[in-house]
Amino acid sequence: MSDPTSTDDLLYMGIDLGTFRSVVATSSGQEAAVLSYVGWPKDFVARRALGKDIVYGAEALDQRQALNLHRPLQGGVLREGTALDEQAVAALIGHLIEVGGGQGRRLRVAVGVPAECLRINKLAMKQAVGAYAEKMIVVSEPFAVAYGLGTLNNAVIIDIGAGTVDFCIMHGTVPDERDQRSLLSAGDAIDQQLYERLRERIPEATVTMNMARQLKETYGFVGTSEKLVKVKLPVSGKMVAYNITDEISHACAYIVPPIIETTMRLIGAADPEYQPRLRNNILLSGGCSQLRGLADYLTRQMEPFEPCRFRCIPDPLNAGARGALALVKDMPEEFFNQL
Amino acid sequence: MTQDSTLKQQILRGVAAQNFALERNQPPPDPSTQTARTRTAAQRRAQIFFGGVLLIALLLSSLLERPARNEPPISPPVAQQQTTTELPFPRLTLAAPEFAPEALRRAVDRPQKSTDALLRGGDFLQFSQFPLATLLGLSVRTILIDPGHGGRDPGAIGLNGTQEKDLVLDIALRLYARLQQHPHYRVLLTRDHDRSLSLRQRVEMANQMQADLFLSLHFNVLPQRSINLVETYYFGTEVTKHTAAIVAKENRGSQITMNEFNTLMAQVGDRLKIQESRLFATAIQRALFAELRQHDPHIIDAGIKSAPFLVLLGLRVPGVLAEISCLSHPPEEERLNSGQYRERIAAALEQGVLDYLDPSWHPDPTVLGDVLDVRSDLN
Numbered sequence A: 001m002s003d004p005t006s007t008d009d010l011l012y013m014g015i016d017l018g019t020f021r022s023v024v025a026t027s028s029g030q031e032a033a034v035l036s037y038v039g040w041p042k043d044f045v046a047r048r049a050l051g052k053d054i055v056y057g058a059e060a061l062d063q064r065q066a067l068n069l070h071r072p073l074q075g076g077v078l079r080e081g082t083a084l085d086e087q088a089v090a091a092l093i094g095h096l097i098e099v100g101g102g103q104g105r106r107l108r109v110a111v112g113v114p115a116e117c118l119r120i121n122k123l124a125m126k127q128a129v130g131a132y133a134e135k136m137i138v139v140s141e142p143f144a145v146a147y148g149l150g151t152l153n154n155a156v157i158i159d160i161g162a163g164t165v166d167f168c169i170m171h172g173t174v175p176d177e178r179d180q181r182s183l184l185s186a187g188d189a190i191d192q193q194l195y196e197r198l199r200e201r202i203p204e205a206t207v208t209m210n211m212a213r214q215l216k217e218t219y220g221f222v223g224t225s226e227k228l229v230k231v232k233l234p235v236s237g238k239m240v241a242y243n244i245t246d247e248i249s250h251a252c253a254y255i256v257p258p259i260i261e262t263t264m265r266l267i268g269a270a271d272p273e274y275q276p277r278l279r280n281n282i283l284l285s286g287g288c289s290q291l292r293g294l295a296d297y298l299t300r301q302m303e304p305f306e307p308c309r310f311r312c313i314p315d316p317l318n319a320g321a322r323g324a325l326a327l328v329k330d331m332p333e334e335f336f337n338q339l
Numbered sequence B: 001m002t003q004d005s006t007l008k009q010q011i012l013r014g015v016a017a018q019n020f021a022l023e024r025n026q027p028p029p030d031p032s033t034q035t036a037r038t039r040t041a042a043q044r045r046a047q048i049f050f051g052g053v054l055l056i057a058l059l060l061s062s063l064l065e066r067p068a069r070n071e072p073p074i075s076p077p078v079a080q081q082q083t084t085t086e087l088p089f090p091r092l093t094l095a096a097p098e099f100a101p102e103a104l105r106r107a108v109d110r111p112q113k114s115t116d117a118l119l120r121g122g123d124f125l126q127f128s129q130f131p132l133a134t135l136l137g138l139s140v141r142t143i144l145i146d147p148g149h150g151g152r153d154p155g156a157i158g159l160n161g162t163q164e165k166d167l168v169l170d171i172a173l174r175l176y177a178r179l180q181q182h183p184h185y186r187v188l189l190t191r192d193h194d195r196s197l198s199l200r201q202r203v204e205m206a207n208q209m210q211a212d213l214f215l216s217l218h219f220n221v222l223p224q225r226s227i228n229l230v231e232t233y234y235f236g237t238e239v240t241k242h243t244a245a246i247v248a249k250e251n252r253g254s255q256i257t258m259n260e261f262n263t264l265m266a267q268v269g270d271r272l273k274i275q276e277s278r279l280f281a282t283a284i285q286r287a288l289f290a291e292l293r294q295h296d297p298h299i300i301d302a303g304i305k306s307a308p309f310l311v312l313l314g315l316r317v318p319g320v321l322a323e324i325s326c327l328s329h330p331p332e333e334e335r336l337n338s339g340q341y342r343e344r345i346a347a348a349l350e351q352g353v354l355d356y357l358d359p360s361w362h363p364d365p366t367v368l369g370d371v372l373d374v375r376s377d378l379n
């Protein structure tokens, strides 16, 4: 018989619940990512064809014709009254736990959610997830990233994801509202910009939002590019080459000014004594921190105001889940016993 | 113990405390069936309402033009972070999770029928004297503040050169900071610095950001410099000489042709939205007038008016446009250059928003404003 007070058979899990992509990392060393899509078959026929009652991630995106597709945290929050989105969040977390090998195990879970979602939907999130893991902590994404990096003091974390850019100042305590900001234009907004620009300039080509995202991920850059971006796009069945350097450049630059403004304001509002240290330790995480040239460009843009140093962290896509895992492993067991 | 691990302990305690606070604030899991039923009914009405509104919005969005080629990108709405350990909201529990998309599907599948039914349904009318916020419990939470004009469009300009775009931005930021203090609301701005935005972009933002309430801020100019007045507009189809002039001034910068405009007008039969907007306008107007008269005893309460402002037309949610006061009135321009005065205005607007959202608030049925004939020689 297992001793209920023993922690030997516990499985710890860190989950980064993203607006586009969710990641799970476990104490047994597993890591897995699932696109944050959940779909239910539209009707009986679709259910029979799919052979299942619920579909997740990339598969759900692929099969969207046959599904009622949900991307529950799009826009960074769960909408009040969107019961299906809540169910989708719950299902997604259940799926991540399963993918992480957590079924039938005693679990300790930390979930990082977009900062704005934490403010507005804390309880809804917790309820959505409760069925799967009663022993669970919810924290904001950028805080989970900071914890994982061990940068608990004198750092600014900017998590540039799909739906949100989350800012968080670390100064040795759990960040509160003064230390956090969210912007609602991130990777998705770049996709949208790129999509519109391409459709406008090359109306004859077939471009989808999905293609726009892939183009951004493959060729995205800010500042000046050493190479031209030449791609082949489908035009009535044939592939035709286009130079889309300008479109890529403009679309990617779209998210920069608000990031600069917010960084300046956040740091400007901090204790003047610590401001120089903060300015020198600005860390970029999240999928869109991989836009080429971003850290350098931000550093250069800030020069006329206050010299700052932006750096990209390693493994920006998994840092949130790893941080959440580190946090849940460090959390004393007494805490969970009181839950 | 090293400094690092002390820090870690401290932070972990903080995380634990936050999560405990969350647990404690959890509402009783089993609300009485009675409340559950009432809420569900209200929620269902709201869903059908939004279904209808969505339909209209779909029609509109297919008609609104794409932006001009060189238009600067939309400034992303800004949401300020505020972590709170309190329970942000009493949650509405839905009995049948399917019905939200059901209602939407009904509205979209049979547009003609359901829209008509929506408009004719006496069901809605009996609730019309209560703010939508009341019907939905406390569910209004995203407020989008829209400082008018900006960038290359200065809006109105006072005799001393004060520009409308700067005033409304300043007041919007103050209002933002105030509303931000209320943990129930998510507050967004269409712009938080001086930049151009088309009316279409503003509406799109409201719809994309799923705003629940839209408040556009402006200042008036009148040909008679001696007059100072407050008026608040909501979207409607009535056009008088005076409103025509204001509409022309505020609609500048849209890329909608007259023809499209007429088509759009014909399609807007969305009475509930108009009624809600009217209540919202009433609340704003009352609060603004109460404040401004303390600074100018002669200021005229021009009341709430409906007019076909494009910025309000494509909205799916209640929206109003406040013409706060007259920049053309020199003493007013002077007052507006004081930060303290602008703060008072922001406080009044905050009060207006809170009044509208307060379930116990009822509008005074006599708020119609003075009838005023102003020559429409503005442009």
Ligand SMILES: Nc1ncnc2c1ncn2[C@@H]1O[C@H](COP(=O)(O)OP(=O)(O)OP(=O)(O)O)[C@@H](O)[C@H]1O
Pocket: A017, A018, A019, A020, A021, A022, A036, A114, A141, A159, A160, A161, A162, A163, A164, A165, A186, A187, A188, A213, A216, A217, A218, A220, A285, A286, A287, A288, A289, A290, A291, A292, A316, A317
């Ligand atoms: N190499 C790349 N270059 C640029 N962008 C990328 C790259 N790889 C992924 N992205 C983009 O990063 C975003 C996803 O990042 P991430 O997984 O951090 O987001 P998320 O956690 O789902 O979103 P959020 O943090 O807003 O909740 C998507 O917009 C994706 O297109």
Ligand SMILES: [Mg+2]
Pocket: A016, A017, A018, A019, A141, A159, A161, A162, A286, A320
């Ligand atoms: Mg993320």
Ligand SMILES: [Zn+2]
Pocket: B148, B149, B155, B156, B164, B217, B218, B219, B250
């Ligand atoms: Zn104006």
